[in-house]
Amino acid sequence: MQKRAAAKAARFAFFLALTSLLSACVVRGPFIPANLAPGARPSVELDATPFFPQKKYQCGPAALASVLAASDVVTTPDALVPVVYIPARKGSLQVEMQAAPRKFGRLSYLLSPNMDSILAEINAGRPVLVLHNYGFPMMPRWHYAVVIGYDSARDRFILRSGTKQRDEWRVRTFMVAWHQAHRWAMVVLRPGEIPVIADARLYLEAAADFEHGATPEDALLAFDAAVKRWPTEAVAWIGRGTAQYRAGNLSAAAFDYAAAVRIDGSNAGARNNLAQTLLEQGCPRHAREQLMSIDVGKLQSPLLEAVNDTRQQVDAAVAQTADDNPACAIPVSGS
Amino acid sequence: MRLSPWRKTSIAILSVAILNMGLAGAAQAAIVDTSALVTTSREADLGTVRAQLDRAEVRAKFEDMGVDATAVERRVASLNDRELHKLAVDMQNAPAGGDAVWIIGAVFIVLIILELTGVIDIFKKT
Numbered sequence: 001m002q003k004r005a006a007a008k009a010a011r012f013a014f015f016l017a018l019t020s021l022l023s024a025c026v027v028r029g030p031f032i033p034a035n036l037a038p039g040a041r042p043s044v045e046l047d048a049t050p051f052f053p054q055k056k057y058q059c060g061p062a063a064l065a066s067v068l069a070a071s072d073v074v075t076t077p078d079a080l081v082p083v084v085y086i087p088a089r090k091g092s093l094q095v096e097m098q099a100a101p102r103k104f105g106r107l108s109y110l111l112s113p114n115m116d117s118i119l120a121e122i123n124a125g126r127p128v129l130v131l132h133n134y135g136f137p138m139m140p141r142w143h144y145a146v147v148i149g150y151d152s153a154r155d156r157f158i159l160r161s162g163t164k165q166r167d168e169w170r171v172r173t174f175m176v177a178w179h180q181a182h183r184w185a186m187v188v189l190r191p192g193e194i195p196v197i198a199d200a201r202l203y204l205e206a207a208a209d210f211e212h213g214a215t216p217e218d219a220l221l222a223f224d225a226a227v228k229r230w231p232t233e234a235v236a237w238i239g240r241g242t243a244q245y246r247a248g249n250l251s252a253a254a255f256d257y258a259a260a261v262r263i264d265g266s267n268a269g270a271r272n273n274l275a276q277t278l279l280e281q282g283c284p285r286h287a288r289e290q291l292m293s294i295d296v297g298k299l300q301s302p303l304l305e306a307v308n309d310t311r312q313q314v315d316a317a318v319a320q321t322a323d324d325n326p327a328c329a330i331p332v333s334g335s
Numbered sequence: 336m337r338l339s340p341w342r343k344t345s346i347a348i349l350s351v352a353i354l355n356m357g358l359a360g361a362a363q364a365a366i367v368d369t370s371a372l373v374t375t376s377r378e379a380d381l382g383t384v385r386a387q388l389d390r391a392e393v394r395a396k397f398e399d400m401g402v403d404a405t406a407v408e409r410r411v412a413s414l415n416d417r418e419l420h421k422l423a424v425d426m427q428n429a430p431a432g433g434d435a436v437w438i439i440g441a442v443f444i445v446l447i448i449l450e451l452t453g454v455i456d457i458f459k460k461t
Contacts, residue, residue, distance in 0.1 A: 057433040083410065087401030091431030095418045096410065103413055131432055134443045141443075144432035162434070176450050177443070179457040181430065201373065208370035209415055223369075239369040269372040276365050301383070302371055310365040 031171045032152040035116040037196075040123040045149030045158055046070070049127045051165045052077045059162055060084050060092025063144040064100055066160055067129045067188045073104045091142060094131065094184055099209075101188045105218055107210045109195050109203060113183030115175070120196035122150055126187050127160075133180035142181065191221035200230040207239055216246035227256075234264040238273065245277055253277045261290070268294045272307050275314060282325035284317035370415065386416040389423040396426045 036042070050069040054062035054077065061080035068075050083100050084092040101108040111117040111128065118128050128147040135141040145167070149158035157174045159167040178185070187195055191214070194203055207222045214222070223239035230236050241256030257274035260267060271294050275287035291311050299307060390411055397407045414422065421429070449455045 054434075059434060060432050063432075082403055082406040085402075086397070086426075086431065089400060089426075089431040089433075091433030093422065093426070093429050093431055095414070095421050095429070097432075099413050099415075099418055131430060133430070136446070140430065141434075142430045142432040143434060172450060173447055175457050176447050180446065184430075204369075205373050208368070208373050211369050212415070213413075235369060235373055238372060242366060242369055245366055267372070269367045269369075273366050303367055306365045306367045313365065 029172070030152065030155040031115065031175070032119065032150050032155050035114070036119050036152060037116065037123070040119065042153065043149070043151040044122050045151075046122065046125060046127050047148070049146065049148045049160060051160050053163045053165070057090040058085055058092075059144045060097060062162075063129055063146050063160070064092075064097055066146045067127055067186075068101060068104055068106065070127050071106055071188045071190050073101075073106060073188075075104065092144065097129070097144070098186060102210055102213055105191065105214065107189040107191065107193075107206050107222060109187050109189055109198065109206050111185040111187060111195065112197060112199065113185070115171075117195070117197040118147055118185055119150055121187050122147060124196050126189075126193075126195075129186045129188070130178055131181040131184040132174075132177035134177055135180070137180070140180075143177075147185075191218040192225045194225050194229055198229075200226070200233050200236070203229075204233065204235045204239065208235075211239065211242070216243050219243035220247065232263060234260040234267050234270060237263065238267070238270050241270075241273060241277075245273070250277055250281050254281065265293070266295070268299055268303055268307060272303070272310050276310050278328070279310070279314050279317055281328065282321075283328035284314050284321060285324045286328050287314045288318060386419065389416070389419040392423040393419050393426065396422070400426070 033042075048070070050066055052062045052065045052069075058077060058081060061077040061084055064080050064084060065075050065077045068080075080100065083103065084096045086092065098108045098110065111121065118130070121128050130145055130147055132143045132145060133140050134143060143162070145159045145161035147157055147159055150156065151158065151168075155171045157169045157171060159169055159174075161167045189195070189206075191210075204226060207219075207226060210222055211219045220240060220243035223236055223243055226233065226236035227240050237256045237260035241253045241260065244250075244256060245253035254274060254277045257270050257277060260270035261274060264270065271290045275290040278284070278287040278290065287310075291307065291314060294307055296304070296307060393414070394407055394411050397410060398404065402410065411419070446455070450457055
């Protein structure tokens with residue numbers, strides 16, 4: 001008799017636990033409306049996003065081709081196989097997926113790991129490359145796909161994925177797969193574009209990586225946008241200054257470097273670059289003033305070598321000239 | 336630390352290469368790249384020698400992993416020091432997105448049920 005009562009109690013407890021669990025899941029959602037910025041469209045589908053069906057194991061090249069082509073790069077998955085595919089891994093690595101757009105005059109930016117940043121990008125017209133994991137942490141199955149839309153009424157994401165041109169995903173399922181892949185999401189940016197939700201430091205890192213292979217014109221667009229979005233970031237001004245310098249616009253470069261020095265007087269890079277620019281404008285004494293303000297004791301390679309090099313050139317120029325160019329009155333007295 | 340033969344060789348080659356780099360660098364204008372100035376959120380200076388070793392290691396791994404020999408050099412060249420280091424450390428195990436086939440779909444369904452029932456909560460903001 002007692003046994004039966006215990007079993008009954010256990011059954012009741014189980015039932016109670018089950019209903020409370022189920023009710024817990026009923027309460028939450030829909031998810032897209034809760035993460036959509038005010039004023040964002042309730043549903044978006046970027047149906048012009050090119051689709052490339054993947055070949056075996058090659059979702060990386062296919063998904064990458066899709067986001068690159070959406071930003072007007074002419075390419076195909078086959079052309080990207082030698083860029084991002086690793087035969088022995090039967091797949092593509094995140095590091096290389098992130099590095100690839102730079103080869104095509106595009107920046108890549110990793111979004112903050114939240115649904116709202118994906119929705120904001122889609123709403124701004126940019127498809128989002130995501131990594132999914134359809135396995136367990138111990139047995140991962142990694143897959144790249146491209147988010148091209150959302151439907152807040154039905155709480156769905158719309159993807160280009162694998163061999164499916166249009167693949168609808170319940171938000172919950174999408175989020176489990178994305179979460180299992182550490183919420184990795186990337187957008188491809190044309191020079192001058194910045195994600196809707198963006199961190200200044202992360203964007204400037206992306207732009208600095210982009211600077212290496214980019215034309216001065218493209219680098220200028222990328223940093224000009226940063227200066228406008230984050231006018232108090234010294235590195236944004238330095239980046240734009242260097243793009244101006246590389247394009248041969250010395251006075252514009254000096255203006256930007258001087259602005260960076262005004263924001264952050266302790267920025268040795270800004271002062272060094274300003275000094276180099278002033279030197280080339282025939283203003284070695286003004287340049288020396290900048291170098292004197294650098295605390296050399298704190299510098300590390302490669303900045304230290306650059307500063308020493310600039311100093312040598314400046315000293316030589318001072319020794320060789322009687323006076324600075326009379327037109328040297330540019331805004332240099334930063335700090 | 337025991338060094339593999341190729342690592343030893345690369346150290347020897349690199350020592351020479353780095354000396355040469357110093358000579359080549361002196362001729363250039365002393366404008367500092369922006370990438371050298373956005374270090375605050377990056378790892379501290381990785382050091383030229385380590386960067387060069389990472390590069391050699393990644394190159395060797397690419398070849399081992401069946402990447403076409405003509406593409407290896409271009410792929411290595413397109414990576415910055417930070418990216419090279421990530422690959423050098425974890426190329427064998429880092430996530431490699433490949434196929435959408437649901438070989439262990441059952442496992443995934445368990446995850447979704449766990450999520451549905453609130454045992455795991457993926458919707459809280461990170």
